[in-house]
Amino acid sequence: GSSKLNSMFTSVSPKADIISTVEFNHSGELLATGDKGGRVVIFQQDTENKSLPQCRSEYNVYSTFQSHEPEFDYLKSLEIEEKINKIRWLPQKNAAQFLLSTNDKTIKLWKISERDKRPEGYNLKEEDGRCRDSTTITTLRVPVFRPMDLMVEASPRRVFANAHTYHINSISVNSDNETYLSADDLRVNLWHLEITDRSFNIVDIKPANMEELTEVITAAEFHPHQCNTFVYSSSKGTIRMCDMRASALCDKHSKLFEEPEDPSNRSFFSEIISSISDVKFSHSGRYMMTRDYLSVKIWDLNMENRPVETYQVHEYLRSKLCSLYENDCIFDKFECCWNGNDSVVMTGSYNNFFRMLERTQRRDITLEASRESSKARQVLKPRRVCAGGKRKKDEISVDSLDFNKKILHTAWHPQENIIAVATTNNLYIFQEKVN
Amino acid sequence: MSACTLVSVSTVLGCHSCFRVDMFSKGTKRKFSDDGGEMSDESLGGANVSSSYNLQRQSLLDMSLIKLQLCHMLVEPNLCRSVLIANTVRQIQEEMTHDGSWQAVTEAFCNGSQSPSERLVATEVLCRSREQDAEPKLFSVISYEGCREEEVVADETLCSVSVSDAASNVCLSESVGHCWETGELRVVESDEETSEGSRLGPGDDDDDDEDDEDEDEVDEEEESSREDSKSMGQVFGTFEIKNGSSGPDSALEELFSDVDASYYDLDTMLTGIQSAPKMGPYDLLDSLAPSHGPPSLGSPSNCRSDLNELDHIMEIIVGS
Numbered sequence: 001g002s003s004k005l006n007s008m009f010t011s012v013s014p015k016a017d018i019i020s021t022v023e024f025n026h027s028g029e030l031l032a033t034g035d036k037g038g039r040v041v042i043f044q045q046d047t048e049n050k051s052l053p054q055c056r057s058e059y060n061v062y063s064t065f066q067s068h069e070p071e072f073d074y075l076k077s078l079e080i081e082e083k084i085n086k087i088r089w090l091p092q093k094n095a096a097q098f099l100l101s102t103n104d105k106t107i108k109l110w111k112i113s114e115r116d117k118r119p120e121g122y123n124l125k126e127e128d129g130r131c132r133d134s135t136t137i138t139t140l141r142v143p144v145f146r147p148m149d150l151m152v153e154a155s156p157r158r159v160f161a162n163a164h165t166y167h168i169n170s171i172s173v174n175s176d177n178e179t180y181l182s183a184d185d186l187r188v189n190l191w192h193l194e195i196t197d198r199s200f201n202i203v204d205i206k207p208a209n210m211e212e213l214t215e216v217i218t219a220a221e222f223h224p225h226q227c228n229t230f231v232y233s234s235s236k237g238t239i240r241m242c243d244m245r246a247s248a249l250c251d252k253h254s255k256l257f258e259e260p261e262d263p264s265n266r267s268f269f270s271e272i273i274s275s276i277s278d279v280k281f282s283h284s285g286r287y288m289m290t291r292d293y294l295s296v297k298i299w300d301l302n303m304e305n306r307p308v309e310t311y312q313v314h315e316y317l318r319s320k321l322c323s324l325y326e327n328d329c330i331f332d333k334f335e336c337c338w339n340g341n342d343s344v345v346m347t348g349s350y351n352n353f354f355r356m357l358e359r360t361q362r363r364d365i366t367l368e369a370s371r372e373s374s375k376a377r378q379v380l381k382p383r384r385v386c387a388g389g390k391r392k393k394d395e396i397s398v399d400s401l402d403f404n405k406k407i408l409h410t411a412w413h414p415q416e417n418i419i420a421v422a423t424t425n426n427l428y429i430f431q432e433k434v435n
Numbered sequence: 436m437s438a439c440t441l442v443s444v445s446t447v448l449g450c451h452s453c454f455r456v457d458m459f460s461k462g463t464k465r466k467f468s469d470d471g472g473e474m475s476d477e478s479l480g481g482a483n484v485s486s487s488y489n490l491q492r493q494s495l496l497d498m499s500l501i502k503l504q505l506c507h508m509l510v511e512p513n514l515c516r517s518v519l520i521a522n523t524v525r526q527i528q529e530e531m532t533h534d535g536s537w538q539a540v541t542e543a544f545c546n547g548s549q550s551p552s553e554r555l556v557a558t559e560v561l562c563r564s565r566e567q568d569a570e571p572k573l574f575s576v577i578s579y580e581g582c583r584e585e586e587v588v589a590d591e592t593l594c595s596v597s598v599s600d601a602a603s604n605v606c607l608s609e610s611v612g613h614c615w616e617t618g619e620l621r622v623v624e625s626d627e628e629t630s631e632g633s634r635l636g637p638g639d640d641d642d643d644d645e646d647d648e649d650e651d652e653v654d655e656e657e658e659s660s661r662e663d664s665k666s667m668g669q670v671f672g673t674f675e676i677k678n679g680s681s682g683p684d685s686a687l688e689e690l691f692s693d694v695d696a697s698y699y700d701l702d703t704m705l706t707g708i709q710s711a712p713k714m715g716p717y718d719l720l721d722s723l724a725p726s727h728g729p730p731s732l733g734s735p736s737n738c739r740s741d742l743n744e745l746d747h748i749m750e751i752i753v754g755s
Binding site: 076078079080081104166167185186213214215216218235268269271272275322325326328331 | 492495498502510511513514515516518519521522523525526527
């Protein structure tokens with residue numbers, strides 16, 4: 001049967017700032033969120049009961065730190081927001097965890113490490129740090145490590161700054177674990193994780209005359225296995241795949257993915273809704289998924305002229321595009337994600353709805369992340385939106401949808417059926433009910 | 436159910452508030468049947484239909500230009516959003532150039548009885564944009580978003596129109612109609628008085644007016660164009676300043692006192708750099724137009740002199 005989601009409802013305090021990014025690490029043990037106030041909050045999976053078949057995972061706060069601060073660009077007289085646009089984890093190499101977090105202009109590499117022992121028994125200072133009076137010292141001792149309460153420290157190890165004129169929308173760690181890319185509206189830069197004072201520009205779509213600008217970069221990602229391959233998506237609904245071996249500047253793509261427009265659906269809003277807000281490779285590396293305003297498309301990397309699968313997220317909004325243009329909702333950037341084995345994809349919508357789209361069986365389900373519908377251990381009830389006509393019981397009509405309640409960021413545990421869904425101020429963690 | 440109920444001013448994630456304009460109380464309606472049949476279809480119904488499409492299109496154009504200009508002042512504007520809106524404006528302008536409505540309005544105003552000073556920017560814009568052999572970057576199919584049956588409004592002219600061969604319904608107009616039907620002009624971050632003063636027509640207009648609009652409304656286009664010139668040109672063409680008894684300047688000053696004129700320059704917008712010189716509103720459209728030729732022969736030189744006057748008004752408005 002279809003998977004039922006046992007809601008393990010966890011939320012951050014309502015006073016939290018607007019969540020702007022959500023990302024599991026490679027093992028799924030840690031879940032990082034970034035918010036509009038520049039803070040990063042990391043949750044850790046409670047592994048106490050993992051061995052039990054009916055285990056319920058809980059995610060508890062593991063570490064909180066201020067990643068970015070607001071800045072002021074004096075040259076342009078503009079504020080640089082501290083909002084965290086993206087977080088990406090590095091694969092774990094040793095005991096410490098590393099992640100990249102970025103705001104509009106600056107990327108930072110953070111080291112998160114645990115400390116559960118501390119040295120005690122110094123000769124020259126007291127436990128509280130005060131210096132001991134050397135005249136009172138009569139014996140010498142060797143300091144030893146004693147256990148202490150677990151402390152999680154986050155320290156900035158690298159700051160990658162001053163490489164982006166425009167707003168950074170994506171970062172992606174390469175499979176070589178040495179480099180990563182950062183993309184803004186017009187350029188993609190390649191960095192070495194160890195080197196902060198320079199980056200390599202690999203894509204530049206800025207026209208000589210800015211008045212001729214008609215297209216921007218909206219997202220970029222490295223291929224999960226091929227370290228020379230990356231893709232970037234555009235506001236015109238195209239995806240370009242580039243091979244860094246071909247040339248230094250990857251302005252010439254090796255593949256261009258674009259679906260021809262459906263002329264019967266043409267309107268003044270066609271271009272806007274075709275703009276791609278997110279692109280994600282499948283874990284297998286054979287497919288990639290793109291999200292535009294109304295749909296999710298799955299592309300086979302070997303076929304450029306059309307996607308292999310298209311899923312409508314909220315087709316009932318097509319007749320409301322003018323209203324959504326008026327209130328700017330049409331510019332909302334929804335993200336999308338794959339589950340661990342690439343069989344299900346997930347994306348958010350309005351009214352705190354999110355959608356899970358099962359690929360092989362072509363089933364889909366709409367769920368809601370809200371306190372009312374997410375009591376602990378309660379199975380989430382599927383939602384239905386009534387596009388028109390007579391509204392059935394339990395359906396909600398399009399005109400009753402709350403467009404301020406949008407789910408832009410979702411994440412799926414890399415191995416288990418645990419999902420993280422961010423509403424405006426709250427983080428929900430849901431887990432599949434194991435029967 | 437009205438689509439207005441689902442439209443709320445979004446403040447999450449730094450979204451920008453937009454204007455909601457009551458299009459149909461005193462809107463930019465116009466009748467082309469008096470204008471030498473430029474837009475005349477076979478029947479009066481046809482003319483009404485294309486008028487209402489043009490109306491919707493005009494309102495979309497206005498809305499887009501407003502969005503481009505009224506960006507958040509403290510933080511750099513979102514480039515992707517600006518580019519998408521600018522592209523939308525270009526599309527509309529190209530289509531209007533292609534189907535001759537640009538020219539039609541131009542001729543109407545240049546030869547009209549209204550004094551040129553009241554036609555200022557609209558005329559200038561239209562004159563300069565019109566080119567005989569405009570580049571064919573055009574959309575041959577004037578089609579609309581699919582209109583769901585259930586959402587058909589009472590006014591059929593809005594909903595079941597095809598101006599071209601496109602079979603789909605006019606949902607653009609339908610949804611725009613919904614947008615506008617009970618909205619009132621509300622200026623963001625302005626005080627109550629200004630909001631009151633800028634209300635378009637009777638504040639509680641509803642659907643009923645739409646039914647009558649094509650039959651017995653006066654040529655609102657002229658009236659709104661007068662406002663065009665007063666209210667900084669094309670962008671604000673749909674505003675009607677009710678308390679403008681003391682002339683256009685004071686009301687406009689109140690209305691747009693916190694608008695930075697440097698953002699009228701699209702180039703400025705795109706690069707996020709504030710530039711010092713203020714440009715006339717017609718320059719905005721100018722910078723957007725992929726191809727604009729010399730003014731058509733129909734544009735008399737009095738357009739030029741009126742431009743200076745407009746510049747002067749602009750200077751006053753932006754408080755330089």
